[in-house]
Structures are given as C-alpha cells and as structure tokens.
Amino acid sequence: MVGLNEYLILSAILFSIGVVGVIRRKNLLMLFFATEIMLNAANIAFAAISSYHNDLTGQMFAFFIVAVAASEVAVGLGLLILIYKKYGTLDLDNFTVLKG
Amino acid sequence: METLVYTALFAPLVSSLFAALFGMTPKRQFVGIVTSLLLFVSFVSSALLLDYVMEFGSIHVTMMDWIVAGDMSVPFGFNVDQVTAVMMTVVTLVSTVVHIYSNGYMEHDKGFNRFFSYLSAFVFSMMVLVMSDNFLGLFIGWEGVGVCSWLLIGFWYHKEDVGRDVNPSISPAWAANEAFIMNRIADLGMLVGIFLIYWNIGSLQYDVVFSHLDGLSHGMLVAIGIFLFIGAMGKSAQFPLHTWLADAMEGPTPVSALIHAATMVTAGVYLVIRANPLYDMIPEVGYFIAALGTFVAIFAASMALVNRDLKRIIAYSTLSQLGYMFAAAGLGAYWVALFHLAAHAFFKALLFLGAGNVMHAMHDELDIFKMGGLKKIMGWTYAYMGVASLALAGIWPLAGFYSKDTILEVAFNEHTYGIWFILWLTAGLTAFYSFRLVFLTFWSDSRYKEFGFHPHEVQKYVLWAMAPLAILAVVFGWYKDSFMEFVTRTLPLYEMSEHTHHMVGVLIAVTTLVAVGGIVVAYLMYSRRLKRNEKIEKSLPYRVLSNQYYIPIFYEKAFSKPYAELSDIAWKEIDMQVVDATVDGIAHLVEESGDGARGMQTGNLSDYLKWMAFGVIALAVLAVFVAMKS
Numbered sequence: 001m002v003g004l005n006e007y008l009i010l011s012a013i014l015f016s017i018g019v020v021g022v023i024r025r026k027n028l029l030m031l032f033f034a035t036e037i038m039l040n041a042a043n044i045a046f047a048a049i050s051s052y053h054n055d056l057t058g059q060m061f062a063f064f065i066v067a068v069a070a071s072e073v074a075v076g077l078g079l080l081i082l083i084y085k086k087y088g089t090l091d092l093d094n095f096t097v098l099k100g
Numbered sequence: 101m102e103t104l105v106y107t108a109l110f111a112p113l114v115s116s117l118f119a120a121l122f123g124m125t126p127k128r129q130f131v132g133i134v135t136s137l138l139l140f141v142s143f144v145s146s147a148l149l150l151d152y153v154m155e156f157g158s159i160h161v162t163m164m165d166w167i168v169a170g171d172m173s174v175p176f177g178f179n180v181d182q183v184t185a186v187m188m189t190v191v192t193l194v195s196t197v198v199h200i201y202s203n204g205y206m207e208h209d210k211g212f213n214r215f216f217s218y219l220s221a222f223v224f225s226m227m228v229l230v231m232s233d234n235f236l237g238l239f240i241g242w243e244g245v246g247v248c249s250w251l252l253i254g255f256w257y258h259k260e261d262v263g264r265d266v267n268p269s270i271s272p273a274w275a276a277n278e279a280f281i282m283n284r285i286a287d288l289g290m291l292v293g294i295f296l297i298y299w300n301i302g303s304l305q306y307d308v309v310f311s312h313l314d315g316l317s318h319g320m321l322v323a324i325g326i327f328l329f330i331g332a333m334g335k336s337a338q339f340p341l342h343t344w345l346a347d348a349m350e351g352p353t354p355v356s357a358l359i360h361a362a363t364m365v366t367a368g369v370y371l372v373i374r375a376n377p378l379y380d381m382i383p384e385v386g387y388f389i390a391a392l393g394t395f396v397a398i399f400a401a402s403m404a405l406v407n408r409d410l411k412r413i414i415a416y417s418t419l420s421q422l423g424y425m426f427a428a429a430g431l432g433a434y435w436v437a438l439f440h441l442a443a444h445a446f447f448k449a450l451l452f453l454g455a456g457n458v459m460h461a462m463h464d465e466l467d468i469f470k471m472g473g474l475k476k477i478m479g480w481t482y483a484y485m486g487v488a489s490l491a492l493a494g495i496w497p498l499a500g501f502y503s504k505d506t507i508l509e510v511a512f513n514e515h516t517y518g519i520w521f522i523l524w525l526t527a528g529l530t531a532f533y534s535f536r537l538v539f540l541t542f543w544s545d546s547r548y549k550e551f552g553f554h555p556h557e558v559q560k561y562v563l564w565a566m567a568p569l570a571i572l573a574v575v576f577g578w579y580k581d582s583f584m585e586f587v588t589r590t591l592p593l594y595e596m597s598e599h600t601h602h603m604v605g606v607l608i609a610v611t612t613l614v615a616v617g618g619i620v621v622a623y624l625m626y627s628r629r630l631k632r633n634e635k636i637e638k639s640l641p642y643r644v645l646s647n648q649y650y651i652p653i654f655y656e657k658a659f660s661k662p663y664a665e666l667s668d669i670a671w672k673e674i675d676m677q678v679v680d681a682t683v684d685g686i687a688h689l690v691e692e693s694g695d696g697a698r699g700m701q702t703g704n705l706s707d708y709l710k711w712m713a714f715g716v717i718a719l720a721v722l723a724v725f726v727a728m729k730s
Contacts, residue, residue: 019713022709023706023709023710023713025706031705031709092705092706093704093706095704095705096702096703097703098701098703099701099704
C-alpha cells in the first residue's frame with residue numbers, strides 16, 4: 001500500500017532535485033525545467049495531503065499551480081527566445097550586467 | 101483711545117517694514133521721508149495719549165491672547181499709565197528728530213534704506229518695551245531693542261578689525277558682538293527673575309504681580325529684585341557690564357543719540373522704576389543699586405576726563421548720568437529718576453546729534469585734539485552743543501540743573517552723605533569734561549587746518565530738526581513740579597524732610613559752585629589753545645584712565661581668551677574626537693559593510709539563486725527550531 005509518507009518523500013526528493021537544478025544549472029532553459037520540477041513536487045504534496053484529509057482544497061490549489069506554471073512557461077519561454085536572439089546563448093554566466 | 105495706542109505702537113513697525121521693502125536697493129529719498137512721517141505720527145499719537153492720560157488716567161488695552169498654556173496666560177496687553185506716557189513721548193520725540201536728522205547724516209551712505217528700517221524697528225521694540233502690561237512683553241521689547249542695537253552698532257560691518265591701540269573698539273562688527281553678548285549675560289539674569297516671579301505668583305501681569313508681593317518671603321523678594329536688576333545692569337551698561345557702551349559708538353551717530361543715549365540704555369532705569377513696589381519692599385537692594393549707580397557715575401566721569409574721542413566722551417557721560425538715575429531710583433525717588441531720564445534724553449540726544457554734525461564736518465574725524473575753532477564755521481551746532489553741555493553740567497536754568505540737583509537733594513535727604521558727596525564731585529567732573537569737549541572742539545586754535553580738513557555746517561533742515569531737543573533741554577526743567585504731580589499719580593511720592601528743605605538753598609549753591617568750577621577749570625585749561633603736557637600724558641593715572649582702567653584688556657585676558665581656548669578644546673577634543681567621531685564611525689561602518697557585501701552582487705543569476713536557496717534553507721531551519729521549541 002502506498003501511503004501519505006511515500007508521496008511526501010517523493011515530493012521532497014523531487015523538490016530537492018529542483019533546488020539542486022536551480023543552483024547548479026547554468027542554462028536558463030534548464031533552470032526553467034528545475035522550477036517546473038519544484039512546482040510539481042509541491043503539487044504532488046498538495047494532492048496527497050488533500051486526498052489523505054478528504055479535503056478538496058489542496059487539489060484545487062494544485063490546479064491553480066498548474067495554471068500558473070503554464071502561464072509562466074508561456075511568458076518565460078517567450079523571454080528566453082528573445083534573449084537567445086539577442087545574445088545567441090542562454091548561458092547564465094554571460095549575463096552579468098548587474099554586477100555591483 | 102485704543103486707536104491712538106495702536107497708532108503710536110504700530111506706526112514705527114509699518115515704517116520699518118516699509119523701509120525694509122527697499123532694504124537692498126540704492127538710496128531712495130522717499131524712504132527717509134515716509135519713515136520720518138510715520139514716526140511723527142507715532143509721536144503725535146503719544147503726545148495725545150499723554151494729554152488724555154493727564155486728564156482721564158491710565159488706559160489699558162488687550163489686543164489678543166498671546167500665550168495660553170495650562171494655567172499660564174499672557175495676553176498681548178498694553179498699559180498706558182503716566183510713566184509709560186512720559187516714556188512714549190520721550191522715545192517718539194527723540195526718534196522723530198533722529199529720523200529727520202538721519203536723512204541728512206546718512207545722505208551718502210549705501211545702506212540708507214536699510215538704516216531707516218533698523219531705526220524704526222528699534223523704535224517699535226522700544227515702544228513694546230515701555231507699553232507692555234506684563235514682564236514677558238517687556239522682555240520681548242527688551243530683546244528686540246537688543247537685536248536692533250546689534251544691527252545698528254554693526255551697521256558698517258564691512259570695516260576691518262584693527263588693533264586696540266588704533267581704535268579701542270576694534271571694529272563695528274566686534275563692538276556689535278560685544279554689546280550683544282554682554283546683554284545676553286545680563287538678560288539671563290532678567291529671565292531668571294521673570295521665572296522666579298512666575299514661579300511664585302503664577303502671573304506676569306504687572307498689576308497682579310505687584311499686588312501679590314506681600315505673600316512672598318523676604319529672601320525671595322531680594323532674589324527677584326537682584327535678578328531683575330542684573331538685567332537692568334546689562335541694558336543700562338552698569339559696572340561691570342559697562343564696556344560695551346563706549347564701544348557701541350562705532351555705530352552711526354544718530355544711533356548713538358537715539359539708542360545709546362536717549363532711549364535703550366535707559367530701559368534698565370525704566371525697569372527699576374516700573375518695578376518700584378518690589379524695590380520699595382527691599383531697601384537694601386535699593387541701597388546697593390544706589391551705591392553701584394554712584395560708583396558708575398564717578399567711574400565713568402573719570403574716564404571721560406582724559407579721552408580724546410568726541411563720541412566716547414559723550415558715551416562715558418551717558419554712563420555717568422545713568423549712574424545718577426540709578427542712584428535716585430535706588431534711593432526710592434523713582435519720579436526723580438524718571439525726570440532725569442527724560443531731561444537727559446533731550447540734552448544728551450542733542451549733544452550726540454551735535455557731535456554728529458561735527459563728525460560730518462570733519463570727515464568722520466573724532467579726535468578732539470585735531471579740531472578747535474569750529475564755532476566760527478558751525479555756529480548753530482556750537483550753540484546746540486553749548487546748550488546741551490550747559491544742561492548736562494547742571495547750570496541754571498537748564499533741564500539738567502533741576503533734575504541733577506533733585507537727585508543730589510534726595511541723596512542728602514536719605515542721609516547717605518557718601519553718595520551725595522560722590523555725586524556732587526561727579527557733577528564737577530561732568531562740567532569739566534563737557535566743557536573740555538566744547539572748548540577743544542569749538543574754541544581754541546583751529547588745529548584742523550594742519551590736518552587739511554575743510555569743515556562746513558550741515559544742512560538747514562537738520563539744524564531745524566534739532567531745535568525741539570534744544571528747546572526742551574532748556575525749558576524742560578521748568579515743569580518739574582507739574583511733572584512730579586503727573587507721574588506721582590503712579591509712582592510713589594518722595595517727600596523731602598524739613599531739614600532738607602532748609603538746606604535746599606545751600607545744596608543748590610554748592611552744586612552750582614562745583615559745576616561752574618568745573619567749567620572755569622576747563623576754560624582756563626583749554627579755551628585758548630591746546631597745550632599738551634607730555635609728562636602728564638605719560639603718568640600712570642592718565643594712562644589708567646585713558647585705557648579705561650585696563651578693564652577691556654582685563655576682560656579679554658580673563659574671559660575672552662580662556663573662553664576661546666576652552667572653545668578650542670571643546671572643538672578639537674570633544675566635538676571632533678567624540679561627537680564627530682561617533683557620527684563618522686556610524687557612517688564608516690555602513691560604508692564598509694556595504695563595500696564588503698558588494699561581493700555578493702556578481703550580476704550572475706545563478707549566484708543570486710544560490711543565495712536565495714541558502715536563505716530559504718536558513719529560514720526553514722529557523723522555523724523548525726522555533727517549532728521544536730514551542
């Protein structure tokens with residue numbers, strides 16, 4: 001039987017993978033993937049807890065997150081394409097305009 | 101009647117503000133004319149008020165509430181009683197004359213408009229001072245005249261500082277600051293006195309305060325009396341706060357006539373007269389005032405004996421006459437003090453304005469040793485100054501004879517023969533130095549020719565403007581009895597004893613004798629030509645006197661220098677090392693931590709994300725900790 005704990009562990013593992021991805025990756029596209037992974041880790045946790053408590057609020061929230069993630073990707077990818085067109089690369093180390 | 105009160109009070113203010121509109125512009129003749137007219141309006145109102153008060157008694161008006169805080173209530177109220185009416189008339193009359201006179205005197209000055217603005221502002225402050233019905237209003241006027249005095253002494257502020265041996269007053273700016281600072285010291289005393297009054301009585305209105313004095317302990321009354329008198333000492337330049345008055349002669353001469361002879365310096369005497377119910381209850385303080393006044397009278401007269409500076413001689417004589425006034429007020433003869441105050445205002449203002457004419461003619465030369473023989477050229481000025489000097493010396497039948505003689509009678513009547521003797525001696529000295537000045541300036545040989553001066557008499561209207569003062573210097577004394585009857589409706593009557601009545605004739609005779617004696621000595625010594633005696637001028641007493649008893653130098657060594665050094669230490673050690681260092685330290689801390697933290701701003705998103713993740717983890721750990729604790 002797969003219980004709440006297993007779902008939460010899976011969620012935690014996925015979230016950690018996302019965090020590491022955000023920190024380590026240098027490619028902007030990969031950063032996006034990593035954030036998506038983190039969002040979905042949260043979704044899993046929401047859905048699991050919601051099901052466990054027989055409360056639909058969590059699942060509703062998960063849908064909102066999916067919607068937000070979709071719109072974020074739509075805007076974000078558009079920006080990525082513009083950046084690529086302008087600089088010809090998506091490597092983060094090349095964008096240090098704000099260096100103090 | 102209210103309208104008259106407000107007209108008398110506010111016409112000078114309007115005049116000042118009007119002149120201020122043109123303060124920065126080149127000379128406009130109409131500024132002088134308009135301000136003089138407004139002052140004349142103020143004078144007419146004051147004279148009408150005097151007439152009204154004479155017939156119907158005092159007027160009290162409350163313009164508005166001024167300070168209402170808790171149980172303290174000070175209204176903007178004005179009280180015109182007999183004393184105030186006399187003061188107002190004297191002040192506005194002299195002011196009007198001085199305003200008209202200044203049109204001629206300041207003719208070629210760059211700051212013509214500015215000068216009239218200051219002068220009228222002074223008159224307004226002086227009116228507030230004498231008209232206020234409470235101590236706080238008096239104090240505001242008191243400070244107002246102080247500020248105007250500062251502005252006017254330092255009117256030619258652009259002059260450079262020079263050494264004490266060249267000019268004893270160093271520079272107008274220096275003299276102005278000296279006057280202002282010395283008055284601040286005294287004003288602190290006065291403020292303490294006012295605080296004590298409020299503390300003990302809970303009101304500052306004259307009538308309330310004076311009717312509640314009985315409830316106070318004797319020690320408290322003495323304290324209040326002394327503190328108020330300290331204020332009066334500063335404004336009236338009594339020893340040891342006297343040095344500023346002679347230095348104040350750096351201001352334009354009309355200013356010396358108006359402020360440093362006729363009006364402002366008498367404010368201290370006015371305060372003592374106004375507070376007569378208080379000083380009546382503490383005769384020992386009154387005696388101290390009289391003794392100090394007597395000391396100042398002879399002390400200042402002695403310095404005038406050897407001085408060569410036309411204006412400084414008159415300044416010392418002012419100081420000396422203020423001493424007379426304090427002697428009278430201190431001995432309880434308040435109306436006599438007021439009488440001498442008014443008489444002195446007329447003849448001393450006349451004397452100063454005459455000195456201004458001489459200065460004008462001599463191209464601002466003040467050394468009487470370089471003048472002489474001017475009576476042929478400046479007949480009118482000579483006549484004016486002669487009359488004023490006769491009045492000052494106390495020669496019958498001029499104003500000074502009546503007022504000074506009455507003061508001597510009072511001193512005799514009080515059995516304070518020491519005071520009487522010193523004042524009597526001073527009367528002789530006064531006559532001597534006054535006529536030394538007159539003879540050296542107007543008689544004797546025409547020394548000015550050697551120095552290439554081309555003196556000339558001043559404008560006609562200036563001479564006409566001085567006429568009212570000359571007339572009053574002559575006739576004012578004749579109205580002694582009606583003056584006494586008038587002011588003693590407010591002030592306590594002073595009764596001479598039978599014995600004094602018998603002695604009056606003798607007293608008048610000896611006083612006149614010493615005055616005439618002084619004039620004769622001056623005549624013998626100076627009327628032909630100036631004979632300088634090197635030996636006397638080198639002798640110790642002469643040098644002590646001509647250096648003002650070395651008091652200015654002593655003050656500089658004992659107070660100014662150590663104070664400057666103390667300030668230097670406070671600046672370099674305390675301010676720079678502690679206060680500034682703390683402030684700078686905080687700034688450095690912020691700057692350096694910012695500089696250190698700058699390394700974080702790589703501009704690389706990846707690094708920022710790392711920091712963010714680190715922060716989130718730190719917060720999470722903190723949250724876990726908090727959760728575990730609770």
